[in-house]
Amino acid sequence: MIQAFAFYLFAALVIASGALTVLARNPVHSVLWLIVAFFNGAGLMVLVGAEFIAMLLVIVYVGAVAVLFLFVVMMLDIDFAELRAGFIRNFPLGIAIAAVLLAELVLGIGAYRAGAIGLGTPMGDAAPLLGESNIENIGALLYGRYLFLFECAGLILLVAMIGAIVLTHRERKSPRAQQNIARQIARNPNEATVNARPEVGRGIEL
Amino acid sequence: MIDYETSLRLIAPEILLAVSGLVLLLVAAWGGDRAARAVSIAAAVALGTAFFLVMPSVDGGLSGPDRIAFAGLFRADAFAGFAKLMIFAASIAALMVAPSFLERTGSMRAEYPILVLFSALGMAIMVSAGDLMTLYIGLELQSLSAYVLAAFLRTDGRSAEAGLKYFVLGALASGILLFGMSLTYGFAGTTSLAGIRVSMVDGLSTGAMFGLVFVLAGLAFKISAVPFHMWTPDVYEGAPTPVTAFFASAPKVAAVALTARVAIEAFGSQADAWRQIVVFAALASIIVGALGAIGQTNIKRLLAYSSINNVGFILIGLACATASGTSAMLVYLAIYVPMTLAGFVAVLMLRDANGDPAERVTDLSGLSRIRPALAWCLMIVMFSLAGIPPMFGFWGKFVVFRAAVEADLLVLAALGVATSVIGAFYYIKIVKVMFFDEPAPGTAAVTGAGTGTNTGAIAMRDGRAHWALLVIGTLLVSPFGFLATGWLGNLADRAAASLFLVA
Numbered sequence A: 001m002i003q004a005f006a007f008y009l010f011a012a013l014v015i016a017s018g019a020l021t022v023l024a025r026n027p028v029h030s031v032l033w034l035i036v037a038f039f040n041g042a043g044l045m046v047l048v049g050a051e052f053i054a055m056l057l058v059i060v061y062v063g064a065v066a067v068l069f070l071f072v073v074m075m076l077d078i079d080f081a082e083l084r085a086g087f088i089r090n091f092p093l094g095i096a097i098a099a100v101l102l103a104e105l106v107l108g109i110g111a112y113r114a115g116a117i118g119l120g121t122p123m124g125d126a127a128p129l130l131g132e133s134n135i136e137n138i139g140a141l142l143y144g145r146y147l148f149l150f151e152c153a154g155l156i157l158l159v160a161m162i163g164a165i166v167l168t169h170r171e172r173k174s175p176r177a178q179q180n181i182a183r184q185i186a187r188n189p190n191e192a193t194v195n196a197r198p199e200v201g202r203g204i205e206l
Numbered sequence B: 001m002i003d004y005e006t007s008l009r010l011i012a013p014e015i016l017l018a019v020s021g022l023v024l025l026l027v028a029a030w031g032g033d034r035a036a037r038a039v040s041i042a043a044a045v046a047l048g049t050a051f052f053l054v055m056p057s058v059d060g061g062l063s064g065p066d067r068i069a070f071a072g073l074f075r076a077d078a079f080a081g082f083a084k085l086m087i088f089a090a091s092i093a094a095l096m097v098a099p100s101f102l103e104r105t106g107s108m109r110a111e112y113p114i115l116v117l118f119s120a121l122g123m124a125i126m127v128s129a130g131d132l133m134t135l136y137i138g139l140e141l142q143s144l145s146a147y148v149l150a151a152f153l154r155t156d157g158r159s160a161e162a163g164l165k166y167f168v169l170g171a172l173a174s175g176i177l178l179f180g181m182s183l184t185y186g187f188a189g190t191t192s193l194a195g196i197r198v199s200m201v202d203g204l205s206t207g208a209m210f211g212l213v214f215v216l217a218g219l220a221f222k223i224s225a226v227p228f229h230m231w232t233p234d235v236y237e238g239a240p241t242p243v244t245a246f247f248a249s250a251p252k253v254a255a256v257a258l259t260a261r262v263a264i265e266a267f268g269s270q271a272d273a274w275r276q277i278v279v280f281a282a283l284a285s286i287i288v289g290a291l292g293a294i295g296q297t298n299i300k301r302l303l304a305y306s307s308i309n310n311v312g313f314i315l316i317g318l319a320c321a322t323a324s325g326t327s328a329m330l331v332y333l334a335i336y337v338p339m340t341l342a343g344f345v346a347v348l349m350l351r352d353a354n355g356d357p358a359e360r361v362t363d364l365s366g367l368s369r370i371r372p373a374l375a376w377c378l379m380i381v382m383f384s385l386a387g388i389p390p391m392f393g394f395w396g397k398f399v400v401f402r403a404a405v406e407a408d409l410l411v412l413a414a415l416g417v418a419t420s421v422i423g424a425f426y427y428i429k430i431v432k433v434m435f436f437d438e439p440a441p442g443t444a445a446v447t448g449a450g451t452g453t454n455t456g457a458i459a460m461r462d463g464r465a466h467w468a469l470l471v472i473g474t475l476l477v478s479p480f481g482f483l484a485t486g487w488l489g490n491l492a493d494r495a496a497a498s499l500f501l502v503a
Helices: A002-023 A027-047 A051-075 A080-089 A091-113 A134-145 A147-168 A181-185 B004-010 B012-059 B078-104 B111-127 B132-150 B157-188 B193-199 B206-222 B231-238 B241-266 B268-294 B299-319 B323-348 B372-386 B393-406 B410-436 B456-477 B479-500
Strands: none
Touching: A002 A027, A027 A051, A051 A134, A080 A091, A134 A147, A147 B012, A147 B111, A147 B132, B004 B012, B012 B078, B012 B111, B012 B479, B078 B111, B078 B241, B078 B323, B078 B456, B078 B479, B111 B132, B111 B241, B132 B157, B132 B241, B157 B193, B157 B206, B157 B231, B193 B241, B206 B241, B206 B268, B231 B241, B231 B299, B241 B268, B241 B299, B241 B323, B241 B479, B268 B299, B268 B410, B299 B323, B299 B393, B299 B410, B323 B372, B323 B393, B323 B456, B323 B479, B372 B393, B372 B410, B372 B456, B393 B410, B393 B479, B456 B479
């Protein structure tokens, strides 16, 4: 009972905040609605017993991705009115694609229900450990059986980082003066200030 | 449980590449671009060491359960080893020719060799994949490095365009491949290639068929086989020439070997299902590659179409779905790599009066009088690419067609022979331009690689590296190559047999 109630609460909120993400006039509000959608999605994941994915949703999507979106929205000068005009122009196409996807879903699920699609039986070589939470299960697989792939995925991220730096980083060699923080902090007030007693009408030489 | 000691021993070449990549990255970070040359040399040494580490597995034709690491994720068998030897050798070549080219525009940076190193590592993982996940991770490691390498000349708009185009289309292909892999996983119940094979022994369900088609479509993009070849000429033209030489050799070997492994190991029991796809891609590649090249005025674009054309012949070997067909495919690859590398090195050595790279076909006119040695080398390479008998390129085509005939694919073999004649036209046209055209007034000063803005010493050394590569490549594809047919055929046979061991 309470589960069904929680499900409908989270589900309704996900859909509502998803719709508001698209419809909100202010882009910052859109991102905030997106965060609400992520939180409720995490609630749904807890309900189905995937607490690890729930945590990932909160930590990665809310903590990192949504904040990144917010940065992009606030720091880049994007003309949202123009974007919205594009949205309306492409609306028929979007509807058509959505209809095709819906038809595919209906066909696929219909065929599956009718028994026309026989899915493969899992080999069971990644079967869950009995009596452990799914966090421990994922950890055991990720750092045990799939250790090799995990490390290789790390290398991919490293290459992505190298690539981003290689393609965008430029050595600045401008003649403009640059702030040297160490020198600035190490400055000695006795050397920086001079007391002088200029004679009247003579001025001072610096 | 996984026996980590055995597993780590089997991936020793990959560990070596990964660790040296990380160490060199630190060297590059502190040494800056002044260290670029030293890092290049160190990366080449690492690749060379990995080459020798892989050699015993190829020489011994090793395969079977004791060459499987990480519970089936990784296979260090002779087939993977054969491909790795070509990949590492081609990567070393890409490192050797790059510095002089990139230094001219001041864009030689220490990250270049590191990206090549990681790309080679990705390719080594790819060809050793025993699981769809390993396959994808290796492929992405290779592709991601390749996208950056294509855009490496930041000041050149064409290079940036090539990088962006490659990235967007590559991402699309990865999406198609992943979609196919997820379908395959759903209908087979496992991602391991051996498991997929077992699940498909008694027939192919419609869903699995879709998976197979999407996987092959994604891989066809990576090998630039015809319906998915559109990116190749643009990327090859825009990328810096040493990078293009790299793209045309090592990643192509890796992607072809990967396609063969997926087709034979995972979908091997359903060879009739994928053979029609491969046959179509093969013939279409040969024809489009040959016809598309005729109108090209840029040598790099022309060589791009030539690589599409060659992929068609390689796929004929795969279409046989037999051990002899796969062996023929490997022999073809082993001949194709020095052939294409020598072609690109020759293009790299063409400089106009200012020392700028010359890339138009008309720049070649009268080359035989200005630089006879280069012209003769290029002539041997072109005749070899065309498959004209005394050259070794003929042998590659011959073994592929022989395997096709043995596998009762007579029509395919006949069409392949007939269409290879179209390709011969533009290869011979280049030879004609070099030997019988008058040097055009504007390009009369096609000069040596040693001139230009480089200081004398550096130019001398790089000139020597270029000449060494060109001469080695030319000798390999010249009639002397026939001395190696027995040895090469033996190695390829054993490598191919290791792929069919599970069958």
